[in-house]
Amino acid sequence: MKILVVCGNGLGSSFMMSLNVQKAMKELNIEGSCSHTDLASSKSEQADYYIGSPEIMDQLNDGKRKVISLINMFSLDEIKKALTTHILEG
Amino acid sequence: MLKKYLTEEMVQFKEEAKNWEEAIQLASEPLLKNHLIEKEYIDTMIENVKNLGPYIVLLPKFAMPHARPENGVNQLGLSLLILENGVQFDGGKFANVFLVLAAPDKESHLTLLSELSTVLSSQEKVDALASAKNYQEIFVILEEEAK
Numbered sequence: 001m002k003i004l005v006v007c008g009n010g011l012g013s014s015f016m017m018s019l020n021v022q023k024a025m026k027e028l029n030i031e032g033s034c035s036h037t038d039l040a041s042s043k044s045e046q047a048d049y050y051i052g053s054p055e056i057m058d059q060l061n062d063g064k065r066k067v068i069s070l071i072n073m074f075s076l077d078e079i080k081k082a083l084t085t086h087i088l089e090g
Numbered sequence: 091m092l093k094k095y096l097t098e099e100m101v102q103f104k105e106e107a108k109n110w111e112e113a114i115q116l117a118s119e120p121l122l123k124n125h126l127i128e129k130e131y132i133d134t135m136i137e138n139v140k141n142l143g144p145y146i147v148l149l150p151k152f153a154m155p156h157a158r159p160e161n162g163v164n165q166l167g168l169s170l171l172i173l174e175n176g177v178q179f180d181g182g183k184f185a186n187v188f189l190v191l192a193a194p195d196k197e198s199h200l201t202l203l204s205e206l207s208t209v210l211s212s213q214e215k216v217d218a219l220a221s222a223k224n225y226q227e228i229f230v231i232l233e234e235e236a237k
Contacts, residue, residue: 008142011196012156016148016207039142055143055181072149074210 001032001087004047006056010038014052017073021051024079030087049086066090092205093232095168098225099124106175110144110185111136114155117171117188127192128162135161135190144179149210151176151220153185159194166199167192172222187220 005021007014014036021034037045039056050060054069061067068086072078100120107113114135121127134157139146147153157163169190176186189206193199209215215231222228 008138008145009156009158011158011193012154012191012199012203013145013148015200016203016210019204019207020211053143053145053147055145059142074149074207074216075213076211 001030001049002047003032003034003049003051004042004045005034005036006039006042006050006052006060007036008039008056010036010041013073014038017051017070020074020076020079021083024076024083027076028080028083028088030083051082091202092168092209093229095166095202096170096228096232100167100169101225101228102169102171103223104171104173106173107177110139110153110177110179113153113171113173113177113185113188114139114190117155117169117190120169121167121190121192124167126163126165126167128164131157131162131192134158139179144181144183147179147183147185149216150183151185152187152189152210152216154189154191156191156193159196163192163194165192166194166202168202170228172219172228187216 005014005018018034018036049066049068051068057067057069068082070078107116115132118132135155138157146155171188173186176184178184218231
């Protein structure tokens with residue numbers, strides 16, 4: 001399982017978000033890796049799931065990629081819920 | 091670490107801003123004044139939001155405007171603006187806390203961001219930041235984090 005956290009620049013928000021996604025993955029026992037990058041690079045990087053803010057996910061969603069939008073990327077509850085719905089039950 | 095960068099000089103309190111563009115400009119002033127960034131950096135941050143949407147609103151109330159190192163960053167820095175009345179972004183997102191991040195490369199700011207991430211994971215601390223009235227209150231929130 002590879003999760004890619006994406007933000008506009010790939011150096012600030014996606015890094016912080018990936019810390020929380022990793023925490024959530026651990027708590028939910030999801031095996032895999034989670035890295036972070038910027039929108040432009042993410043378009044050429046393969047991942048099982050892409051996570052980010054709704055604006056960024058809208059631009060990445062081409063109907064083929066599996067995208068997960070987060071409103072509050074610091075809410076561990078919201079991340080866990082999103083991972084559960086999309087990955088564990090998906 | 092956060093405390094080391096968010097000195098009193100870098101923190102401002104204002105009643106309101108005309109719009110989010112002005113909020114980003116106001117919030118960046120201490121960084122510009124101290125030559126940590128060039129004016130180009132402010133323009134790029136605003137341009138980024140226009141192009142990519144308000145992704146800098148990391149969670150309700152809290153925005154972290156930033157651009158890339160090559161867009162005019164001289165030195166690692168943070169500045170903070172707390173607006174009594176927040177501003178609205180396109181699409182309905184709202185923020186009254188603006189933390190401007192100036193990162194000179196891809197690594198030097200990561201410790202700061204991990205610390206910030208701990209602060210933002212606590213809804214209580216986010217609320218306290220958003221309603222802070224003076225530097226002392228900010229200092230206390232950051233102080234707790236350093237423990």
